[in-house]
Amino acid sequence: MVARVYVTLKPGVLDPAGKAVENSLHALGFTQVGSVRLGKYIEVQLPDGNPTEARAKVEEMCRKLLANTVVENFRVELG
Amino acid sequence: MKIGIVVFPGSNCDEDAFHVAGQVLGHQSQLLWHKERDLKGSELIILPGGFSYGDYLRCGAIARFSPVMEDVAAFSRKGGPVIGICNGFQILTEAGLLPGALLQNGDRQYSCRDVTLRAERTRSRFTAGLAPGDLFRIPIAHGEGNFFIDDEGLKRLEGEGQVAFRYLDNPNGSRADIAGIVNASGNVLGMMPHPERNAEPVLGNADGRRILASLLS
Numbered sequence: 001m002v003a004r005v006y007v008t009l010k011p012g013v014l015d016p017a018g019k020a021v022e023n024s025l026h027a028l029g030f031t032q033v034g035s036v037r038l039g040k041y042i043e044v045q046l047p048d049g050n051p052t053e054a055r056a057k058v059e060e061m062c063r064k065l066l067a068n069t070v071v072e073n074f075r076v077e078l079g
Numbered sequence: 080m081k082i083g084i085v086v087f088p089g090s091n092c093d094e095d096a097f098h099v100a101g102q103v104l105g106h107q108s109q110l111l112w113h114k115e116r117d118l119k120g121s122e123l124i125i126l127p128g129g130f131s132y133g134d135y136l137r138c139g140a141i142a143r144f145s146p147v148m149e150d151v152a153a154f155s156r157k158g159g160p161v162i163g164i165c166n167g168f169q170i171l172t173e174a175g176l177l178p179g180a181l182l183q184n185g186d187r188q189y190s191c192r193d194v195t196l197r198a199e200r201t202r203s204r205f206t207a208g209l210a211p212g213d214l215f216r217i218p219i220a221h222g223e224g225n226f227f228i229d230d231e232g233l234k235r236l237e238g239e240g241q242v243a244f245r246y247l248d249n250p251n252g253s254r255a256d257i258a259g260i261v262n263a264s265g266n267v268l269g270m271m272p273h274p275e276r277n278a279e280p281v282l283g284n285a286d287g288r289r290i291l292a293s294l295l296s
Contacts, residue, residue, distance in 0.1 A: 013227060014252065016187045065144070068137055068173065070180040071227055 001046045003058040004077040007067045008039035042066055051078050082108045082295065083121025085151065085167075087142045092128035092164065095275040100125070103278050103288060104295055113145035123160045123295060124151055126167030128220070128273060138181065138223045139169035148174060160204070161267045162294055165221055168259070168269030177262055177269045178236070179228035185252025189222040195247040196258055196272055198290075201240045203265030208293030215286040217272040219250060224271040226253035226260075236260060244270055268294065 009015050015037050022036035044061065046054050058076045067074040082100045086093045093110060101108035109119060118124065131142035142148070148170075155161045155176055163171040171177040184190055193216050200211040228236065233254055236242055244259035251271075259270030274287030274294075 014182065014185060014225070016183045016185055016225075016252075020187055065136070065140065068140065068180055070172070070178075071182065 001048050001051070001054060002079055003044040003046055003054065004079065005042040005044060005058065005062060005066055006039060006075045006077075007042065007062070007072050008074075009037060010071055010073055013071045039072075054078060080106045080295065081120055081122045082106045082125060083111045083118050083123070084108060084125045084127055085111050085113055085145075085147055086127075087113045087129065087131035087145060087170075089131045089133055090127050090129035090166070092166075092273065092275060095273075096125050096127045096164070099275045099278045099287070099291055100295060104292060106295060111147060113142070113147045116146050116150060118147075118150050118154060121154075123162070124154060126151070126161070126163040126170050127275075128165030128167060131166055131170065134223075137169075137173065139166060139171075139173040142166075142170045143174040152176060155262075155267050158264065158266050162205070163267075163269040164275065165224075165271055165273060168271055169223065171267060171269045176267050177260060178232050179226055179260070181223050181271070182225040182227050182252075183223050184221070184225050184250070189220075190224070190250050191218070191220040192250070193217065193277075194219050194250050194258075194272060196244045196290075197247055199240075199242045199245060201243050201261055201265065203243065203261040203268065204296075205261060205265070205268045205294045206243050208296055209290070213289075214247070215274075215290055216277075216284055217274055217286055217290070218276045219272045220276075221251070221271055224251045224253065226251075226257045226271070228254060239263060241265075243268060244272070 278288040
């Protein structure tokens with residue numbers, strides 16, 4: 001089983017790298033682009049098993065290491 | 080005083096801190112490899128600057144799980160003094176020993192230059208030797224020094240006198256120009272600037288010595 005983890009900056013937290021990408025998209029002529037926010041995508045390989053338990057484990061991994069919950073949110077998808 | 084300086088893989092200011100604490104300020108300083116489970120009788124711990132674990136995932140995120148950090152956390156919970164400089168500050172916020180987080184600089188530049196710091200009034204022992212309003216020229220060298228804390232957290236820092244240093248000319252977008260803070264009990268301090276890099280006149284100015292003399296007293 002693979003857990004797909006999306007880590008994103010909380011709303012209101014400044015994202016200078018996202019701003020740089022946004023400016024570059026504007027410079028390329030994509031003038032319709034609003035704001036751009038960068039995040040992280042992490043794949044975690046797990047043994048097949050109970051999805052509820054797996055999700056709880058991965059959420060614990062997020063709180064302890066994969067995300068800094070002071071400034072980041074996370075979302076977990078199992079597949 | 081016996082001062083322990085933790086060496087993580089990727090630390091690069093450990094020898095500077097070791098030299099200044101020992102040779103310049105006359106303390107007994109010792110390096111502590113991050114895998115050690117013993118602070119070897121250290122009475123004050125410094126987490127030095129650098130790029131521990133290559134800054135993978137987030138600056139300081141991996142270093143906080145080094146074996147020695149359990150002992151550092153326990154030492155600080157008992158009131159032991161702990162100082163984090165630059166990457167050390169990032170590690171302390173990741174470990175939850177200091178509030179807030181350090182984000183990428185607002186201008187996306189790695190900034191390596193001297194800045195002017197102002198000492199603020201705190202109840203912490205660390206700043207007891209500094210007069211509030213004192214100014215210092217101190218080097219900074221970081222890409223992620225943009226101190227962030229939510230509104231409520233900022234109110235608490237300001238209200239409880241936990242801001243130790245502020246930039247006069249904010250180089251990185253930090254909230255409220257914050258360059259260094261202490262925890263609520265005043266025994267853990269984190270700062271982005273590097274006082275250990277200019278603690279002797281031969282290095283241009285010795286303002287760092289004035290700060291470290293207070294922090295390590």
